[in-house]
Amino acid sequence: MSNALTRHIAANGLATLTLTRPERHNAFDDGLIVELTAELAKLDADPAVRVVILAAAGKSFSAGADLAWMKRMASYGESENLEDARKLAKLMHTLDTLSKPTVAAVQGPAYGGGVGLVACCDMVFAAPEAMFALTEVKLGLIPAVISPYVVRKIGNSQARRYFLSAERFSAxxxxxxxxxxxxxxxxxxxVLATSWATQLLNNGPASMLAAKRLVAEVSNRPICSELNDxxxxxxxSQRVSPEGQEGLTAFLEKRPPNWVKH
Structure with a gap:
């Protein structure tokens, strides 16, 4: 693992990924994108990991694209830019669809792709110092790769404003x-993010994943007989699953379910 990212897995199953490039405001480049994607995939596959916390060191959460990386991209052709953008898209998709709950601790500003990381997390806790901005159009660009996740979080109307204005907005x-x-x-x-992450350990791991997928399935769909079914x-399916059976039995027997560690 590089100096730009650290990983810590606690005995209770809480995993913390911390961006550690404070001198670069935790901006990411192609190397960090690939590394962060790989680390998330490892945590996703690790049965000992129950919840993932995404944090950052220093004053900024993430300034988005690193300046040196942007300079390199400016010299790329369209095919090279496409391959580069697909790596960022893979990172966002990996974070968004992680089978474990994701909790973001946003202690400072998040711009551009940094907003994308925030939008992909299930729960987000921020400090008053955490300013946000989607500044791509100031550079003649667009927030294309992160747009599905940001629009889903803030809605079409607000996305039109903030995508076009590139203005900073407060926590x-x-x-x-x-x-x-x-x-x-x-x-x-x-501390707050860790506290909530710890509370999530009381919930069924499989049911939380099913709940995440349920949100994705029912979002923006008309309520009709097909959706109801x-x-x-x-x-x-959840009621007859092993976790559902254990949860219901534990509730009726007035005991903690077997996924709660003592």
């Missing part, structure tokens, strides 16, 4: 838009 605004779930003092953000199928 309070991010909270109102739905990009952030809760705000805490800067020195308490990681899909939802009925999902709960029926």
């Amino acid at each position: 309070d605004t991010a909270l109102r838009l739905g990009l952030v779930h809760e705000i805490a003092p800067q020195d308490e953000v990681t 899909l939802c009925a199928q999902r709960i029926a």
Whole structure:
């Protein structure tokens, strides 16, 4: 693992990935994108990992694309840019579809692709110092790769504003838009994120994954007989699953389920 990223897995199953390029405001380049994607895949495949926390060292969460990387991309042809963009798309997809809950601790500014990382996480906790911006159009670019995740979080109307204006917006605004779930003092953000991540350990791992997938399946679909039947199928399958049976039995027997460690 490079000096740009650290990983820590606690005994209780909480894994923390920390961006550690504070001198570059945790901006990412092609190397860090590949490394972060690989580390997320490893955590996803590790049965000992229950929840993943994404954090950053220094004053910034992530400034998005690294300047040196941007200079290299400017000299690339379209095919090279396409391959480069696909690597970033793979990172966002990997984070978004991780089978474990993801919790972001945003202690400082997040710009461009940094907003994409935030939008891909299930729960987001931010400090008042955590400014946000989608500044791509100022450079004659567009936030294409991260757009599905950001638009899903803040909606079409707000995306039109912030994609076009490239303006900075505060943590309070991010909270109102739905990009952030809760705000805490800067020195308490990681503590709060860890506290919520620890609470998630009380929930069934398979049921949390099924719940994540359920949100994706029912989002923006009309409520109709087909959707109602899909939802009925999902709960029926979950009830007869080993985890569903254990959870219901533990509740009736007034004991903790077997996924809760003592």
